[in-house]
Amino acid sequence: MDLVVRNGRLVDPARKIDTVANIVIRGGKIQSIGVGAGSALPSNIPVFDATGLIVAPGFFDIHVHLREPGTEEAETIATGGSAAVAGGFTAVAAMPNTKPPNDNPSITYYIISEARRSSPARVFPIGAITKEQKGETLAEIGEMFEAGIVGISDDGKPVMDAQLFRRALEYARMFDMPVIQHCEDLHLSKDGVMHEGIYSTRLGLKGIPGAAEETMVSRDLILAEITGSKYHVAHLSTRRSLENLRKAKSRDLRVTAEVTPHHFALTDSAVADYDTNAKMNPPLRSADDVAAIVEGISDGTIDAIASDHAPHHINLKMLEFDRAPFGITGMETAVGLALTKLQLSITRLIELFSINPQKIMKVAPWGLFEGSDADLTVLDLNRTWTFDVNQSRSRSRNSPFHGWPMKGKAVGTIVGGKLVFQDRA
């Protein structure tokens, strides 16, 4: 695909670029980056005018649930991919808790081929750590790696057996893949439906204490240290988890972490009216936890922002709070929430959404350099807009951010040189 992206402010912290220039794309790759307005542009290919906009390496959401195969009434690879590009993401990493789960290469192949056929965003599958995500025996990690997975996780189901998790860390080292943990001690969180605290007590709902996450983060950091393996904390949500991670990083362990937008944009007070769209796992935490998360994002302890996009059919979210499933959609609101709620430099924002996610998943890097895949995210930092869940491209509607005013938006998404999404004012 051929395209000219004209006169945008190009920002790529990995290549130390921050300049106004044109990008010429040929055959889906960046052919040249011309600094200055005077650079000669080919006249025979389409032009995307990025005047006044930021052009960044394509954003990569490393934690999404596409629900296919198995729960297509909630989302498919096609609709999830469409929601991704509408949120500014050129790539996503798909968690393995499909039905059946992605615990063997045939499912991995299916996801990759279906994504090539139907998804405007690139899809990198994550494989299961254990067979059927049961936490009993290791899945065929090597064969899934050959098929194209970029990491392993039993997301949604923590690996409670410490010995098995140690083996997973050791084994994944053969492929230098990250082992991604949904940290939750299932004994501490048993029957819990929201953060344990004043609100859970007032509402009479069973709590999930911060300690359920924190104890497993601590355990895993020790196992990561003794194995020397790459370990990634999914959706980190509490102050104590963050502090433990910070200490581990100061000892140069190969550990990373992501946070979700809802864990910095909302607190457990959002559950007050028993809104099932405020039910997710890990749950919305206390205001103090949120303050710590925001601090961790700014100071670099947190490596990435990922949406944990978890679509659920409305029939399930219409149930009583206790019975409704955990999870909310998030790909279309992630960038807007980060720009609206966080005071970040543009370079830090791009690190969180693109540079670090690429490094964590160790994918072949893309960015603002000649020869790179032409995967670009175009941002308008001044665009004010309101999220309307009824306009969402996801097949599901379970978002707590309906009607939220935002400032800053992805207004163009380019994958392989193809303009797959644009929203020009």
Added chain:
Amino acid sequence: MLKRKDLLGTQDLSRDEILEILDTAESFQEVSTRPIKKVPTLRGKTIINLFFEASTRTRTSFEIAGKRLSADVVNISASTSSLSKGETLIDTARTLDAMAADCVVIRHSAAGAPHTLSRLTKASIINGGDGAHEHPTQALLDAYIIRQRKGRLNDLKIAVIGDIAHSRVARSNVHLLTKFGTQVWLCSAPTLMPPGIEKIVCDHGEFLHVTHAMDEAVAQADVIMMLRVQFERMNESFFPSIREYFRYYGLTRERAEYAKSDVIIMHPGPINRGVEIATDVADGPYSVILDQVSAGVAVRMAVLFLLLGG
């Protein structure tokens, strides 16, 4: 008349609303002593008791209250309706609304179920107990008895003792009683004390105290409110044995001696004799447990009348 559609909890009831309910209940108390225990106040109104959890006294109490006001009362329990066929709460609610019910009294094991219902129905919703959240009419009838026996709701020491973690009665009482500036002492083993309980009251937190020492809670108390140990909601270990629980949190005659000499002893029922309360105390002279039950009818008549009447 209450200027609200629903009664979902005591947390958002004002003092004036509470007093209006209690005053109205006083005037209805007399109806239950007549030879013909019926007034025509709610003739033509339909009240549905929608009970997803087992209940004897609350359901019967609402039924009698409705009937004494001449309303038509229909009882639905989870085992006899399409609920057992997998119908969702929301569809059940819409169905009942389509039948033009004026009021639905709901009891449900899921906290917030009445709130979900209230958003979807035109009918008034009365919370008859939702999970571990609230049980407002129980707290109102408790307040009725306390006011009747003590002459006031302020400036008392009230000990609430037992399984606080699973208790909607405790929460509704805490919200109600602290509004009147009375000292409420919550007492249980730390394992049965939910985190943050001392902060659940928004405006009158200074009246709420928490202790695990029963003697401290009982000392000079005007009212002792014992709570049932809710074994059916416990699927983990909260205390070693009933024997040991009773040793630390059972109300015995010796323990009751620490309270004021005119103490009243309350229990929302059903009681577990020998678990949280000794038989001689439950049946003894300070016990007002059965008075609570009869007040329940008057208070529920008042609530139904104030929501549906006029």
